Amino acid sequence: MTLKKDVLDDVYQRAFHYEAKLGSCPQCVLAALKETLDIGDEAVFKASQGLAGGTALSSEGTCGALAGGMIAISFLVGRTYQEFTEGQKKRLVFKYTRKLYDKFVGEYGSPLCCSVQKKIFGRSYDLLDKQEYDAFEKAGAHVDKCTSVAGNAARWTAEIILNELQEELKEG
Numbered sequence: 001m002t003l004k005k006d007v008l009d010d011v012y013q014r015a016f017h018y019e020a021k022l023g024s025c026p027q028c029v030l031a032a033l034k035e036t037l038d039i040g041d042e043a044v045f046k047a048s049q050g051l052a053g054g055t056a057l058s059s060e061g062t063c064g065a066l067a068g069g070m071i072a073i074s075f076l077v078g079r080t081y082q083e084f085t086e087g088q089k090k091r092l093v094f095k096y097t098r099k100l101y102d103k104f105v106g107e108y109g110s111p112l113c114c115s116v117q118k119k120i121f122g123r124s125y126d127l128l129d130k131q132e133y134d135a136f137e138k139a140g141a142h143v144d145k146c147t148s149v150a151g152n153a154a155r156w157t158a159e160i161i162l163n164e165l166q167e168e169l170k171e172g
Contacts, residue, residue: 004162008155011036015065015154019147024052029068032154037161039072054113057127063113065150066104069157070097076165096165103156108149120145 014032019025026048033039048064048071055061074097079090101111108116114124125136139145 007036007162008158011158012151012155016147016151019065019150020142023142024049025064025146025150025153026051026068026071028150029065029154029157030072032150033069033072033157033161037158039161040075044071044075053127059113059117059124059127061113062111063104063108063116063149063153065146065153066100066111068150069100069104069153072157073097073100073160073165076161076169092168096160099160099164100153100156104153107152116149120149 011032014035015028018028018031022028027045030040030045030048034045048068050056051062051067052064053059054063074093077096078093079088083090105111108119110116110119117124121136121139121141126132127136141147
């Protein structure tokens with residue numbers, strides 16, 4: 001096994017474990033990336049929580065695991081506040097977030113939480129409704145379903161960072 005493969009396996013397992021035990025898919029992805037690649041900080045981690053469950057647990061928005069990966073990439077190459085206020089049109093972030101997006105959609109058919117749920121559960125759930133949430137849990141959400149989505153999103157993000165983005169950062 002190579003060191004890179006070990007890191008990718010580790011990031012997958014951490015995100016999977018965190019989703020199983022603690023939930024909040026974007027935070028699970030970000031925690032795994034923070035611990036393995038030292039990406040992110042407390043403010044980014046905290047700010048990501050509202051994106052869980054397809055945004056505010058609605059399952060109608062972007063899958064939180066995908067959002068977490070995109071946040072990590074943006075943390076590395078996104079436009080700063082200063083660059084924003086100076087009017088800079090920095091677009092490098094989209095090169096890498098699109099790679100993650102395409103990989104995710106290739107696997108799950110959509111970036112939307114409700115569509116990912118339909119693919120892995122056969123239906124989607126309103127995660128703020130107690131009965132719906134209980135059914136979601138009974139269906140294995142935090143056993144092997146959403147846990148694997150978080151693990152995959154973390155692994156794919158780490159692959160992009162290690163295989164491509166790291167070289168870009170060295171050159172820039």
